[in-house]
Structures are given as C-alpha cells and as structure tokens.
Amino acid sequence: MKKYISILTLSAGLLFQACTKLDQEFYSSVTPETFYKSEKDIKAALFRPFTHAKWYLGEDRWRLQEYTADNFAITTKGRHWYNGGENERYHYHKWTADDGWIWGTWRGTLMGVALALDTKNDLSKLDYTKFALSADQQQADMAQLDALISYFYLRGLDYFGGMPIFESLDQESLPRNTDQELFLHIEKLLKAALNNLPAKKTGDKEEGAIRKAAVAAMLAQLYFNAEAYIGKPMYEESRQLSQALINKEYGDYQLDPTWNGVHGFKNNNSPEIIWSMPSEFKMLEYNWFYADFYHYNTREYFSQDMGGNNGAHLTPSRKPDGTLYSSDFKLGSPFETFSAGDFRKSPYRYLGTENYEGMFIVGPHLSPDGKAILGGEEYNKQPLNFVDQVARFSEVGQGKKYSSVAQLPSKMSEGEENTGIRLVKVPIPNLANNTLRWGADMPVIRLAEIYYMLAECEFRVGDKTKAVSLINNVRKRNFKDNIDLNPVTTANIDKYRFLDEWSIEFIGEGRRRTDLIRWKAFTTENWWDHSPSNSSHLNRFPIPNQAIAGNNMLEQNPGY
Known part of the structure; x- marks a missing residue:
C-alpha cells in the first residue's frame, strides 16, 4: 500500500517540478493542516480518487468482463490482432497469472483503495469549521470515501475473491483476507456510509458524487451476487433494497422515458442515473x-x-x-x-x-x-x-x-x-x-439495473408475474408508441431469457461475466467458438504473479 502511495506522490512531485518555479521557501514536512487552504483544496482532494475510479471503470476491467464472455471478441484479422494469442486466451478461458489485463486490474483495485484511504486520512485531520464547512459535511465526505473504497473492493471481490483489507496507509504486504472477510468489510463500510450521505432531491443533476441511493444500490449488488461470492444466496436482502430504491426511499429516481436518455450527450440530466462518472470534451475517457x-x-x-x-x-x-x-x-x-x-x-x-x-x-x-x-x-x-x-x-x-x-x-x-x-x-x-x-457521462449505476435485479430476485422466489412486469416496464421505451413486439411473459421467462435481457439492456456496460457467473453459465455453457470448461475455479481470475513477487504472503487462487 505504501508503495502505491509513494509512486503517486513521486509522480505528482515530478509534475510540479516540471511545471512550477517554487518560491524560495521550503518546509521540512507538509501536513493536512498546512496544505489545505480553502474549500477548493478539500474538493480537489476528494475528487482525486474519483478520477482513478473513472479510469478503473474502463479498459482492462471492461475487457475482463466482456472479452471473456459471450457478447464480444477481438478476432485475429489477417496480420492484425493476434497479440501473441492474448485475445484467444481470454475468449477460450485459458488466461494465465502473467496476463496484463489481470495484473492491471489487481493493481488498479488496490491503487483505488490507497487513494481513497490517503484522502480520508488527510480530510479526517482537518477542522472543517475553519473553511466555513460543517461537521456534517466532513462526515459526508468521509462516507463518500468509504463508499468508494467499498466500490473498489466490491469489484476486486468479483474478479479475485478475497483481497488484503487495508484500513490504514501504514499497512503493507498483508496476506489476503478470505472471501467472507472481504464481503463483511464491504458490507460494514456501505452500511456506515448509508447513514451519513444525503439523498438526491427532485431536480438535482447527477454530477459524480456518491449519494445515499448509490450506496444502497452497491449493497444490493453485493447481496445480489452473494451466492457467487461467499456461497450464500441473499436474494431476499437484495430484493428489499431494490424495492426500496424503486419506491424512492433513498432519493428521487425514475426510469428515463427514452432509450438513449441515459447514454446521450446530456445524460447527466437523466432521472435514471444513480451514479455516473462525469466527462467533458477532450478528456477522452x-x-x-x-x-x-x-x-x-x-x-x-x-x-x-x-x-x-x-x-x-x-x-x-x-x-x-x-x-x-x-x-x-x-x-x-x-x-x-x-x-x-x-x-x-x-x-x-x-x-x-x-x-x-x-x-x-x-x-x-x-x-x-x-x-x-x-x-x-x-x-x-x-x-x-x-x-x-x-x-x-x-x-x-x-x-x-x-x-x-x-x-x-x-x-x-x-x-x-x-x-x-x-x-x-x-x-x-x-x-x-x-x-x-465525450460529453456523455459514464453511467456506473442506473435505475434500470435496480429494476432488473428486483425482477430476478422476484423470479428466484417464485413471483414470475412481478418479474415480467418489472422487465417490461424498462423494455417498452425501446419501441414505437411503447408497444413491445417481443415482451417477456410468464411463459417465456427462464434462465436464458433473463440472460438475454441483461445482455440487451446492458450490452457493452462491462458486466456480462458477472451475470453469467451468477447464473452458473460462465464455465458451463457454450457460445460462438467457445466450449465450456466446467472448471468452476475460472469464475475467479488468478492472483497476478507480479503481485505475488512483490508480496510473498499472497496465496494463489485454487486451480492456478
């Protein structure tokens, strides 16, 4: 953990040396109390780990979710794209602990945790009243950072299972915690954050901050996939949270009336987006x-x-x-x-x-x-x-x-x-x-996902009628006059129709592998040019060899 922070601090130092002529005044040490001069400085610090989260949502994390599943592929095109067989390894589920996307994801997950902990450490030492800010605002800022740590760990749990749990920047070279321990740590952070964050009010625009509904949604996601994570079905817990979100108990959200309102150039105005990563021209997200x-x-x-x-x-x-x-x-x-x-x-x-x-x-x-x-x-x-x-x-x-x-x-x-x-x-x-x-923001959580989670939970407890109604409420906006030409019915709803619906609504949103694993389909089903391995250990990626080389206390996942 210290290593990640040192790298980031060194990079920032080199940047300032290259761009700034420093005054002839030097400090033997910099503390939060001397560094932060205004509310603007606090916001800049708070936003830094969110910029890492924006990067984290794409690239290697997206590739691990999508190119290992059934919707996307990078085929070799003549003299192009063989890439040493890398693309085929992911498609055929023959990846190794030396593959770059896996190392980038492990490293990126813990860097996100480190950045959020670093900011939390600094802001917790400040007297917010000196900046004309309230103690409630400080508590809300801490809660946002706890929620962001939870987000990184939730994704890490999904990719790797148990990871080292860092709660302080003084820790390093920790062994991996168990899947159960990491699950409970995420749950604890989210429950605490839920009590200390504001809810969205009617008319508020989405600007990238984590509000109460985003935390409730992450907690619902944790429970929704609990059977895959810790071997314990928790669909009822996910069902309750999802229903509460739809009932606006955590803020005012509703389905966008148009299919592209949540993805368009001005999607920060969409009433459906619960949490997104802001974007703007030339930032090239x-x-x-x-x-x-x-x-x-x-x-x-x-x-x-x-x-x-x-x-x-x-x-x-x-x-x-x-x-x-x-x-x-x-x-x-x-x-x-x-x-x-x-x-x-x-x-x-x-x-x-x-x-x-x-x-x-x-x-x-x-x-x-x-x-x-x-x-x-x-x-x-x-x-x-x-x-x-x-x-x-x-x-x-x-x-x-x-x-x-x-x-x-x-x-x-x-x-x-x-x-x-x-x-x-x-x-x-x-x-x-x-x-x-690049004006369109990157949706992280949107209300349609909550509808689909609730539908699946209802289906799993036997209420097909409600499940069908929830999915069709989302589907209808994609057709002229809201007349769905192929609605879900109690007769056609099953495992494969659910997987089709998740595919259709969320195609390209970096979640397909997780959905397949939850339905026990990732290693047991075939799709184009892919035969099932029937090897359940492939539901988790290996711990990268580079990570183990840097920390010999890390144990490899079974099967690798």
Whole structure:
C-alpha cells in the first residue's frame, strides 16, 4: 500500500517540478493542516480518487468482463490482432497469472483503495469549521470515501475473491483476507456510509458524487451476487433494497422515458442515473473504447478526425452461410437477441443538435453524404460492409484458399477488417458539433439495473408475474408508441431469457461475466467458438504473479 502511495506522490512531485518555479521557501514536512487552504483544496482532494475510479471503470476491467464472455471478441484479422494469442486466451478461458489485463486490474483495485484511504486520512485531520464547512459535511465526505473504497473492493471481490483489507496507509504486504472477510468489510463500510450521505432531491443533476441511493444500490449488488461470492444466496436482502430504491426511499429516481436518455450527450440530466462518472470534451475517457472497436476509416462514417484500431466487435449471430447460430447454443448472438423494431438495433446515425439514432455499425459503411467508405486490408479500395459473421470471405473463389463459403471455418483466428458488428453505446458527434465529443457521462449505476435485479430476485422466489412486469416496464421505451413486439411473459421467462435481457439492456456496460457467473453459465455453457470448461475455479481470475513477487504472503487462487 505504501508503495502505491509513494509512486503517486513521486509522480505528482515530478509534475510540479516540471511545471512550477517554487518560491524560495521550503518546509521540512507538509501536513493536512498546512496544505489545505480553502474549500477548493478539500474538493480537489476528494475528487482525486474519483478520477482513478473513472479510469478503473474502463479498459482492462471492461475487457475482463466482456472479452471473456459471450457478447464480444477481438478476432485475429489477417496480420492484425493476434497479440501473441492474448485475445484467444481470454475468449477460450485459458488466461494465465502473467496476463496484463489481470495484473492491471489487481493493481488498479488496490491503487483505488490507497487513494481513497490517503484522502480520508488527510480530510479526517482537518477542522472543517475553519473553511466555513460543517461537521456534517466532513462526515459526508468521509462516507463518500468509504463508499468508494467499498466500490473498489466490491469489484476486486468479483474478479479475485478475497483481497488484503487495508484500513490504514501504514499497512503493507498483508496476506489476503478470505472471501467472507472481504464481503463483511464491504458490507460494514456501505452500511456506515448509508447513514451519513444525503439523498438526491427532485431536480438535482447527477454530477459524480456518491449519494445515499448509490450506496444502497452497491449493497444490493453485493447481496445480489452473494451466492457467487461467499456461497450464500441473499436474494431476499437484495430484493428489499431494490424495492426500496424503486419506491424512492433513498432519493428521487425514475426510469428515463427514452432509450438513449441515459447514454446521450446530456445524460447527466437523466432521472435514471444513480451514479455516473462525469466527462467533458477532450478528456477522452472513452478513447480506449473508440480505438478498440472502430475501423481506421470509420472516422468518415462519424465525420470525425479519429481513427480506430479495428479490433473488437460483437460475437457473430450468423454462420458463414448466413444461417443463425440460435439452434447451436443459447448464449451469445447479441445482435439478433435484439427484437425487430427495437430502436437500438438500427445503424448509428448522428442527426445533429445533440440527437442521434441507433446503436450499431452494421451493413454498408457509408459517410453521412452516402459515399462508400473503402477498406485498406482484405478489401483494399473496396467498399466496406460490416457483417454479423466471422470468416475469411476474401479467401473464397477460384484459385483461392476456399472454393466455396461452405468450406469457411468461423473462429477467433478467422477475422477480416469488416468482421463483426460494432457497438456505439457512447454517441459520437460530427466535427461540426465537436464540443459534444465525450460529453456523455459514464453511467456506473442506473435505475434500470435496480429494476432488473428486483425482477430476478422476484423470479428466484417464485413471483414470475412481478418479474415480467418489472422487465417490461424498462423494455417498452425501446419501441414505437411503447408497444413491445417481443415482451417477456410468464411463459417465456427462464434462465436464458433473463440472460438475454441483461445482455440487451446492458450490452457493452462491462458486466456480462458477472451475470453469467451468477447464473452458473460462465464455465458451463457454450457460445460462438467457445466450449465450456466446467472448471468452476475460472469464475475467479488468478492472483497476478507480479503481485505475488512483490508480496510473498499472497496465496494463489485454487486451480492456478
């Protein structure tokens, strides 16, 4: 823990040395009482661990959740993206304790805890009245930091199981606590924070602060997945909290009336968002996603100036011959899981003045003025057409590797530059409206998740009717005149329909692996180019070898 803080302090010191000419006055030591001069300084300190949380929500954490599951893949595309077999290892559940995404996630989790503890240590020593702030405000700030520590540990519990529990910056090289001990620590912090944070009032905008409802939601999430975490079902506890959230007992939230209100450029105004990470132009919080998903020439599609790396896409719904995979496996096929008539299933198109439609890049790749966008690899100088398939169609023909489409294999090694449908969950404006770029905040918790958690809890205790009603209340906004063309019914609701609904509503929001594990499907089900391992130890990632090398008190997870 000290090591993380030392690295961060050193980085800050180097930054100031490079950018600031210091006055000829030096201090032998800096204490919170001498460093903090105003309320602005307190807020800056409080926000620092939240900027780490913003980073933590994306990149490697997102990749561990999504590329190991059934909705997304990074296929090898000719000479691109094999990456030493890394992408295939995650897809086939053959990762190792040396893989980078796993190390980045372990390290990032504990760095988040360290940053929050560091800030908490400083702010707890201050006399807030000297800054014209109340003791209640100080207590609320401490509660926000406890909730943020809980968030990092909750994610760490999900990825790794038990982790070392740090409660002070003086501790280092601690052994791992058990899953149960970490679960109880998270629960204790959240329950304490719940009593000391304000609730959202009607008309309040979401600005990134953790309020009472976000803490209640995290506690509900902890209980919701308790069976996977500690082997004890706690759906009733999650059900009670979820119902209370929907009843507005922890603040005034309601479902957004439009499908894209929670994801659009001004989503901080959405009544549905319980907690989000703020964003703004040029801060590039989503540039990792843009780079992973979009073709080099997709900038012409968006009428933008950013080129992508053309790696990731949805797993295919169709075989090379065009027939659906639906009879081959029950998971995956994410694009065709969306019903016909669903607003989200349309191709993405920016309409100007902050408006857009659709959520996917699919079919002929055209610029806003209708001009064909050309490829640069297998389809060099030919029009691009993004297909819901994975196969080397460019190698079919007379004198080529395959004489017919029927011979084409479909697997991780067989991608092309136009392989796979691309998700546009975060809207992209054109250059004319470029001040909107990255304007959409990153939702962490939204009320739709609470509806779905409550629905699943009700289903598990036998109330199918209520479960169906809760899901359909969310689904209907995605259809014209709120008329759902494929509603959930008491006849069709089961494990697989639930997994479909979680996939549809939260596609690309970095949670898929957790949902599969809760339904005991992560290691037991097959999907495109993935066979089940039936090895339950894979529900947890290994403790990175780099972490163990730095702390020989850490024990590896079973099975690795």
